[in-house]
Amino acid sequence: CEDDMDVEPNDPNAFLDDEFYSQPGAYQSAIAGVYANLTLTGIRGSGSSNIQGLDAGTSQYGRSLMNLQTISTDEAIWTYENDPGIREIQRKTWSSVNPILLGSFSRIMASVAFANEFLRQSTDDLLNQRNVPQDERAEIALYRAEAKFLRALAYYHLLDLFGKAPLYDETITVGSFQGEELNRQALFEHVETELLEVLDDMAAPRTVEFGRADQGTALMVLAKLYLNAEVYTGSPRYDDAMTYIEQLLNSGYTLANDYRNNFRGDNSTNEATSEIIFGIPSNFEESRSFGPVVVMTNGGVGSIEENNEDFGLFNPGWGGAIRLTPQFVEKFDGPEFENDVRNTILSEGRTREITDVSNPDEGFVLIKYTNIRSDGTNPEYDTFTDTAFPMFRLADVYLMYAEAHLRGGGGNISQAVSLINELRTRANGATINQSDLTLDFVLDERARELYWESHRRQDLIRFGKFSGGEYIWAFKGGSASGIPTNSIRNLYPIPAQSLSTNQNLSQNPGY
Amino acid sequence: TVTDNTGIPIPGVEVSIEDTNRGTSTDFDGKFTIEVNDGESIKVAYLGYKTQIITYTGQSNLEIQLQPDQDVLEEVVLVGYGSSRKKDITGSVSSLSKEDFTKGNIISANDLLQGRAAGVNITTGGGAPGSPAAIRIRGGGSLGASNDPLIVIDGLPLENAAPGGSRSVLSTINPNDIESLTILKDASAAAIYGNRASAGVIIIETKKGTKQFQVDYNYAAGIYTRFNEVDVFNAQDFRQIISERRPGDIDELGDANTNWQDEIYRTALSADHNISIRGNLLKRIPTRLSVGHLDQDGLRLTSEYQRTNASIALNPSFFKDHLRINLNANFSQEKNRFAPAVEGAALRFDPTRPVRDPSSPFGGYFEYFTNSSSGIPTPELTVRNPVATLLQRNDRTETNRYYGNLNIDYRFHFLPEMKAVVNLGMDVGEGSGRNILSPESAQGYNSENELVGSEGFFENERRNYLADGYLNYKKDLFKDFNADFTLGYSYQRFENDGFNVGNLRDPQFSDRVEFADIDLVLVAYFARAVFNYEDKYVLTSTYRRDGSSRFSTVNRWGDFFSGAFAWNIMEEDFMQDQNTFDNLKLRAGVGQTGQQGIGPRGIYFANYEVARNVDQSNYMFGSTPIIPGLPTARNTKAQWETATTFNAGIDFAFFKNRLSGAVDIYHRETDNLYVFAGVPDGANFSNFFDQNSGTLETQGLEVELSGIIFDAKGDTDKFDWALNYNVTFMNQEITSLANNEAIRVGGVGGGTGGTIQIHDVGSAPNAFHVFNQVYDANGNPIEGAYADLDGDNVITEDDRYLYRNPMPDITMGLQSTMNYKNFDFTFNLRASLGNYNYNNVNSSNAQYNLLQQQSTVGNIPRSVLETNFQFTENVIFSDIYIEDASFLRMDNIQLGYTFKDFFNKGNNFRLYAGLQNAFVITDYSGLDPEIFGGIDNTIYPRPRTFLVGANVNF
Known part of the structure; x- marks a missing residue:
């Protein structure tokens, strides 16, 4: 009877690993699991989460990027400061006990853990042991490359946000192992090496389904890595950035004709698929989470406007969760932006200034992401969405070209101006001249083109304007008018729990 | 003879x-x-x-x-796998027999125990009929693992989870069938139940058959009324406050005058019938047959609870009593209608709006709606009419539970000192339910935005099988030196499976979703030795080796020992000449118990979970949903949590047994404490998992006293008055935790994912974690102003501090029983001191900005007039909402009159009337101070009950 204690799962949806991987299609299901960490918080619905210590939806990968790269900047004000941690993020007063920081660090490191598990479970030895048919092996090899890429992508995000990370690879047994710390220099090199190694094993650009990573995605991360290298390591690598930017320009991506198609309900199937280099997919019926697009649609509905139908939402939204700082609104000040399709700001009946964060009627709002499809049909969805979150898209590459050029990375000025003007023309906006193209212009233009796409904090840091006193916006440093902040805030602190569970990690300076 | x-x-x-x-x-x-x-x-x-x-x-x-x-205080006490004379008890044990049970409105077995034993704290979840109660013996002693005591009914350990659709584990048991309750509090007493005994053991013994024929009939009827409400603005004051604070919203107001809390409740009735017949079946088998039916409506509209019980006990003996057989078979059927919790909506709903609105498209109930562009009435995003929420939903369950056991006790013919006991038991609970929402409900939209209502259903079956047996050998080894050895084996298996269908009327949620828990198998070997010298010195020692399928083969087994000693001072020669003491006994013991009641089963598995359709948790490759398979967090090192308890006690009786009692002190240390705590990021498939890391220390002092104030000495014409009093002092402190990292617990309403409590080293569990409110010179709180405790000039999470906790410092119970001639009068008082609540009703509602309730206006508690707070976000974690929730409650008062020899000699007919939950004295500002866990989000109000009943036997 003692043998009876050797129990096994009884649930029809649970398996021991060998049993799971011996089923047909298991490896596709497993790589989908690694990808799923980008959009799902758990596999028991949008309220479930494999990351704890905060609300399930807040731990979503793209939501973490949104909180740390968008809400922390001049692009947005979050009304509900009783949502744990958000007050400190948007006022730049966070500490290492902030639950959003823990959720973000843990969620991104989970991608590393899931990718490692896929690599452990898909070795040739195990494929042979499990009698996986030969004709599936090429696809599995591609999945392995994608798993390695997703691991590198996660480390890239940690490099940018936290400046360090513990090293885990597929040789480490699942348990409580404490990975060695990679400092920012070492982490930079690690991401660089991993991406360069995996690049050739990945699918050619635009040859796999939307939602999967290909060489184009890897090129984009490399380009971003080098563009920000000076911030990450102190050594500029703008020429390397330009190399990968130019490769991307020649990889067959094209701008969508309609800027707004990038953010519509069918952006994973409409013409935007030629512009979006990598998007985190979402699907109303099949794949639900409280990801960034769900938040920016429901949260975008104005408290005064009650304009949920403009977002393709059947429900009335979240009472005005997200508004704009006056400093962001200024980026669209001026007659040349009146007809710019990127300018979706609603100001009627609202004050530009926000005196009390809790009052959703103060401050302007805008409409960026919607559920409405490119043909104008409105599905009137309830809360969730089909709209993918465009993590990387071609317009960003255009702007990166101009910046890398201006920072001495090579290329030529006329190409830079022409790329910018392509974006402007598409947006129905005024074109610029060569003399207009300055670094400050690029930063503002990036805000206009790429707001709410989780680039802003990284951009402001690269331009020296995130911390310190050079650029002040509402509620920066805490108060309504804003105050300078300490430069330590260019990096987030390692979450207290992550430090205490892994003795190899050290805290970032100043925290 | x-x-x-x-x-x-x-x-x-x-x-x-x-x-x-x-x-x-x-x-x-x-x-x-x-x-x-x-x-x-x-x-x-x-x-x-x-x-x-x-x-x-x-x-x-x-x-x-x-x-x-005369030396023995009557009872025989059940000790687990046998019984013992009270004189021989070495551990801390409280027992109640049916004569001592609380009288009154006894719906569930926990009602019999509430306030009756030192160290046992029972908190019901509220006033719903059959509401589950949290039972804590000496505070439990775990953080992440279960703190529920092990409940053993006639030798069958129950599972702490109730089958689907049942109100609670204990609610299916008919309290009228219970003969006695025994509580094993310390480890030396409980260690014989090793693996599940860490949180204490409650042994329930049911009534047995007798040879004499006897019929008992009990009837009780109750009237349930509400006696308190959350203090919100009435219609008139609400109009006033809106005109002052939100003049632009005046036209949002209606012209009705509705007290929504009056509308969602009613005066409810109950009727309880029980009949039992005892006698000698076939002139050979002592038998008891009992049938009971309880029909109780809840205070909240539509809430219903019906329970039908049938039990049979056959207790024959054979071969001149060498072979005794006890067969208990029980059937219990519970039929429920659950009423959704609408307290929050009732206190928020605009009091100037009517309950009913003949023009409403939503079944004639007033709701906020707009006519959308397509002309279809669309509910606004705001609070829904709570009366409609109740009346438009029909959520019914039925649970059939079959439990019982066969106990075979054989005393060897050739060796009468030796007996063998085999016990076979099972407990099968089948639950099913259907939850229908009317298509007229404003909440009745499916995910395709069709107003069709909803219809979900489920079935669930829980099974628990037991086989155990032991050999007992009892002999005088030498003159005056008696030894009693027990050696046994136990096997128990728990299974749970079923399915549910989320919503038949929604194509996205109409799938049948099957679920099945991993089986839980527990195997144990146990031994006990009791040595008794001259009845003066008693030494008890137990050993138990336990295996649980929750752990990998490496950590599967736990070994648990105990030893305890008792000295019956009364038996000493030097006590023979004194008249002061009637009993004096010292006890001391130490023992270990284990805990494996952690949340997930199979935590050590290399487990993969696959998303189910209904969860909509796929990943899209282009337009193709791919079902993801994800590994789950695993802990191959999970092992037994172990509690070591030292207990010392004294039993005493004075004044010819008119004052007797016991005092116990104990110290318990729980090691390898189960906590849900951090794991290095990247090392596993979550950032938290269940792990053994931490220590919790509990110490306490318990006193139980029984006094006979007036002793009628059995003469019914004289006044007789007895009091039972118990008091418990308890203190808990976490002395270590995984990675020294505090654990946030205690989710609150208002905001997304906020927590108000924390487990931290050096503090009691569940300490409130709050900001320190700053007040102005007039003593009024300043909104959002908190003490900068870390001195960094900004108020951040780091400025939250630990302040108070929900656990009482002192709990007390007092029972008074008076008899005079044919009258009897009893009451039970219960007090709890030093327990604090977080008033989440106020913290998430009593702010002026909530006068706007999404697209409409909304009511708020009147306590806003004291704080003048504007925004919830600014104040929700303020210590102003931590309130002293000490209370004194009169649990019940009852007056009875007995007609003796009513039909013929020996028959009695008793009539009684009583009041349940007569009053509560407290400073707490919320609805009810008694909130398990200390976070008050409004509860189903506990009713005040007027009870009448009759007992007849012939």
Whole structure:
């Protein structure tokens, strides 16, 4: 009877690993699991989460990027400061006990853990042991490359946000192992090496389904890595950035004709698929989470406007969760932006200034992401969405070209101006001249083109304007008018729990 | 024939011939037959009576009358795998027999225990009929693992989870069938139940069959009324406050005058019938048959609870009582209608709006809606009419539970000191339910935005099988030195599976989703030795080796020991001449118990979970959803949590037993504490998992006193008054935790994912974690202004501090019983001191900005007038909402009158009337201070009940 204690799962949806991987299609299901960490918080619905210590939806990968790269900047004000941690993020007063920081660090490191598990479970030895048919092996090899890429992508995000990370690879047994710390220099090199190694094993650009990573995605991360290298390591690598930017320009991506198609309900199937280099997919019926697009649609509905139908939402939204700082609104000040399709700001009946964060009627709002499809049909969805979150898209590459050029990375000025003007023309906006193209212009233009796409904090840091006193916006440093902040805030602190569970990690300076 | 001092035959008396192996016991008529030679000594022994030794001189018939042993305080106490004389008890044990049970509105077994034993704290979840109660014996002692005591009914350990659709584990058991309740509090008493005994053990013994024919009938009827409400603005004051604070919203107001809290409740009725018949079936099998039916409506509209019980107990014995068989078979059917919690909506809903609105498209109930562009009435995003929420939903369940056991007790013919006991038990609960929302409901939209209502259903079956057995050998090894050995084995298996369908009327949620828990298998070997010298010194030692399928083969087994010693000072020679004490006994013991009741089963598995359709948790490759398979967090090192308890106690009785009682002190240390705590990021498939890391120390002092104030000495014409009082002092402190990292717990309403409590080293569990409110010179709180405790000039999470906790410092219970002539009068008082609540009703509602309720206006608590707070976000974690929730509650008062010899001699007919939950004295500002866990989000109000009833026996 003692043998009876050797129990096994009884649930029809649970398996021991060998049993799971011996089923047909298991490896596709497993790589989908690694990808799923980008959009799902758990596999028991949008309220479930494999990351704890905060609300399930807040731990979503793209939501973490949104909180740390968008809400922390001049692009947005979050009304509900009783949502744990958000007050400190948007006022730049966070500490290492902030639950959003823990959720973000843990969620991104989970991608590393899931990718490692896929690599452990898909070795040739195990494929042979499990009698996986030969004709599936090429696809599995591609999945392995994608798993390695997703691991590198996660480390890239940690490099940018936290400046360090513990090293885990597929040789480490699942348990409580404490990975060695990679400092920012070492982490930079690690991401660089991993991406360069995996690049050739990945699918050619635009040859796999939307939602999967290909060489184009890897090129984009490399380009971003080098563009920000000076911030990450102190050594500029703008020429390397330009190399990968130019490769991307020649990889067959094209701008969508309609800027707004990038953010519509069918952006994973409409013409935007030629512009979006990598998007985190979402699907109303099949794949639900409280990801960034769900938040920016429901949260975008104005408290005064009650304009949920403009977002393709059947429900009335979240009472005005997200508004704009006056400093962001200024980026669209001026007659040349009146007809710019990127300018979706609603100001009627609202004050530009926000005196009390809790009052959703103060401050302007805008409409960026919607559920409405490119043909104008409105599905009137309830809360969730089909709209993918465009993590990387071609317009960003255009702007990166101009910046890398201006920072001495090579290329030529006329190409830079022409790329910018392509974006402007598409947006129905005024074109610029060569003399207009300055670094400050690029930063503002990036805000206009790429707001709410989780680039802003990284951009402001690269331009020296995130911390310190050079650029002040509402509620920066805490108060309504804003105050300078300490430069330590260019990096987030390692979450207290992550430090205490892994003795190899050290805290970032100043925290 | 053996009889007691009143001449009534005593069955089961041990009869043996000294210095031989010959022995027997008396049958149900007190008769025995034994082979005996002239000059041999016949020893006749029975617990609670003085042993007699008769030298045989050739009599053919012996009439032996046993005299009660004055030294023994009557009872035999169940100790797990056997029983013991109270005199021999070495651990901390409280027991209640049916004579001592709380009278009143007893719906569930926990009602019998509430406030009755020191160290046992019972908090019901609210006033819903059959509402589950949190039972904590000495505070439990775990953080992440279960703190529920092990409940053993007639030797069958129950599972703490109830089958789907049942109100609670105990709610299916008919309290009228219970003979006695025994609580094993310290480890030396509980260690024999090793693996599940860390949080204490409650042993329930049901009533048995007898030879005498007797019929008992009990009837009780109750009227349930509400006696308190959350203080929100009435219609008139609400109009006033809106005109002052939100003049632009004046036209949002209606012209009705509605108290929504009055509208969602009603005065409810209950009726409870129980009949039991006892007698000698086929002139051979003592039998008890009982049938009960309880029908109770809840205070909240639509809430219903019906329970039907049938039990049979067969207690025959064979071969001159060498073989005894106890068969208990029980059937219980519970039919419920659950009423959704609408307290929050009731206090928020605009009091100037009516309940009903003839023009409403939503079934004639007032709702906020707009006519959308397509002309279809679309509910606005705001609070829904709570009366409609109740009346438009029909959520019914039915649970059939079959439980019972077969106990075979054989005393060896050739070795009467030895007996073998085999116990086979099972508990199968089948639950099913259907939850229908009317298509007229404003909440009745499916995910395709069709107003079709909803219809979900489920089935669930929980099964629990037990097989255990033990050998017991009891013998006088030397003169006056008795030894009692027990050696046993236990096997128990728990299974749980079923399916549910989320919503038949929604194509996205209409799938049948099957679920099945991993089986739980528990195997144990146990041994106990009790040595008794001259009844003065008693030494008990137990050992138990436990295996649980929750752990990998490496950590599967746990070994648990205990040892305890008792000194019956009364038996000493030097006590024979004194008159002060009637009982004096010292006890001391130490023991270990284990805990494996952690959340997930199979935590050590290399487990993969695959998303189910209904969860909509796929990943899209282009337009193709791919079902993801994800590994789950695993802990291959999970092992037993172990509690070590030291307990010392004294039992005493003075003044000819008119004052008796016990005092116990204990210290318990729980090691390898189960906590849900951090794991290095990247090392596993989550950032938290269940792990053994931490230590929790609990210490306490418990006093139980029984006093006879007026002793009528059995003369019913005299006034008789007895009091039972118990008091518990307890303190808990976490002394270490995984990675020294505090654990946030206690989710609150208002905001997304906020927590108000924390487990931290150096503090009690669940300490409130709050900001320190700053007040102005006039003593008024300044909104959002908090003490900058870390001195960094900004208020951040780091400025939250630990302040108070929900656990009482002192709890007390007092029961008074008076009898005079044919009248009886009892009451039960219960007090809790030093327990604090977080008033989440106020913290998430009492701010002026909530006068706007999404697209409409909304009511808020009047306490906003004291704080003048504007925004919830600014104040929700303020310590202003931590309130002292000490209370004194009159649980029940009852007056009865008995008509003696009503039908004929020996028959009684008793009528009674009582008041349940008569009053509560407290400073707490919320609805009810008694909130398990200390976070008050409004509860289902506990009703005040007026009860009348009758007991008849003939």
